[in-house]
Amino acid sequence: MPIHVQALTRRGFLAGGAAAVAGLAVGRGAIGAEGDANRFALLSDTHIPSRPETEARGVNMTRNLQRVVGQLIALERKPAGVIVNGDCAYLKGLPEDYANFASCVGPMAGAGLDLHVTMGNHDDRGPLYDALVMQEPDRAVVESKHVSVIESEHANLFLLDTLTEVDVVTGELGREQLGWLAGELDRRGEKPAVLFAHHNPQFTPPEEGARWSGIRDTEAFFELIAARPQVKAYVYGHTHRWSIGKRDGLYLVNLPPVAYLFEEGLPNGWVDAQLGPGGMVLELRAMDPGHPQDGQGVALEWA
Ligand SMILES: [Zn+2]
Numbered sequence: 001m002p003i004h005v006q007a008l009t010r011r012g013f014l015a016g017g018a019a020a021v022a023g024l025a026v027g028r029g030a031i032g033a034e035g036d037a038n039r040f041a042l043l044s045d046t047h048i049p050s051r052p053e054t055e056a057r058g059v060n061m062t063r064n065l066q067r068v069v070g071q072l073i074a075l076e077r078k079p080a081g082v083i084v085n086g087d088c089a090y091l092k093g094l095p096e097d098y099a100n101f102a103s104c105v106g107p108m109a110g111a112g113l114d115l116h117v118t119m120g121n122h123d124d125r126g127p128l129y130d131a132l133v134m135q136e137p138d139r140a141v142v143e144s145k146h147v148s149v150i151e152s153e154h155a156n157l158f159l160l161d162t163l164t165e166v167d168v169v170t171g172e173l174g175r176e177q178l179g180w181l182a183g184e185l186d187r188r189g190e191k192p193a194v195l196f197a198h199h200n201p202q203f204t205p206p207e208e209g210a211r212w213s214g215i216r217d218t219e220a221f222f223e224l225i226a227a228r229p230q231v232k233a234y235v236y237g238h239t240h241r242w243s244i245g246k247r248d249g250l251y252l253v254n255l256p257p258v259a260y261l262f263e264e265g266l267p268n269g270w271v272d273a274q275l276g277p278g279g280m281v282l283e284l285r286a287m288d289p290g291h292p293q294d295g296q297g298v299a300l301e302w303a
Contacts, residue, residue, distance in 0.1 A: 038152060041271075043082065043258050044084065044086060045255075047089065049062065050094055061258075062100060082114065085196055085197070086120025086199075087238070091167060093123045117132075121162075155191060157195075160177065160197035161177065164216075169212075170212045171212070172215060178224055182224055192230055193228070193231045196235045201221070201252065202215055202216070225250060233280065234251070237257065240260070240263075241256070256284065258270060269284060269285045269287045269288075269294070284297075
């Protein structure tokens with residue numbers, strides 16, 4: 001399940017419902033005063049190892065995340081939340097990976113930025129939760145079995161969990177979670193919904209003998225979505241490939257990795273998301289400011 005760490009000054013935002021949204025507008029401390037309740041920073045695939053010096057595919061993952069966190073806390077208009085959409089840890093979700101992860105994201109709390117984390121195939125729920133709790137034992141940490149919906153002014157964000165087994169590539173939502181999601185969406189039919197989970201949709205089964213690398217129950221997931229037109233976008237990571245597509249009216253947003261790429265020339269980095277009454281504008285912040293796609297903006301529009 002997703003994990004949420006609330007910044008000290010912004011407690012109350014995740015309590016859900018109109019009261020929490022109103023609290024954002026009127027009840028914020030000095031640090032969050034310049035924040036934007038409709039802006040979210042979208043990160044994925046940070047792959048933080050136990051040791052800060054570890055590199056993979058020519059990338060120091062710890063340094064990449066530290067750089068992104070530096071950019072986030074320097075933003076003049078603070079995002080309402082930072083979402084790391086899975087594969088926070090390098091490969092096996094080790095406690096030491098999360099200790100390093102927690103120290104990388106530590107400065108966000110002081111800057112009033114809330115952190116939301118979903119589980120990737122290289123994550124492990126227990127150690128991640130422990131590390132984030134232990135980092136700041138007196139800080140409010142909510143395990144989100146009951147708090148997986150971020151309600152904001154223009155859209156509800158649903159954070160889902162596709163981790164099946166640690167370090168096994170296959171993703172799955174499962175019947176129980178799909179049932180929960182259907183119920184939560186049905187209770188919020190009036191407002192656009194954006195769904196988040198780590199794995200990519202996979203519409204065709206793998207070759208015989210091969211593993212599913214995307215979501216094994218994509219068919220059931222997309223049937224559920226098709227029946228609920230308030231769902232406007234599905235945001236995922238996993239493939240380490242920045243792209244935006246559309247299928248039957250639903251936007252498919254594949255976030256870039258903060259960490260390494262599987263294909264040369266693609267951008268890594270994070271995505272600045274601005275929600276509005278008619279959609280969401282995304283802007284790519286590439287790790288390499290000289291990358292031709294850095295600053296690329298895409299407007300997702302919905303009625
Ligand atoms: Zn990954």
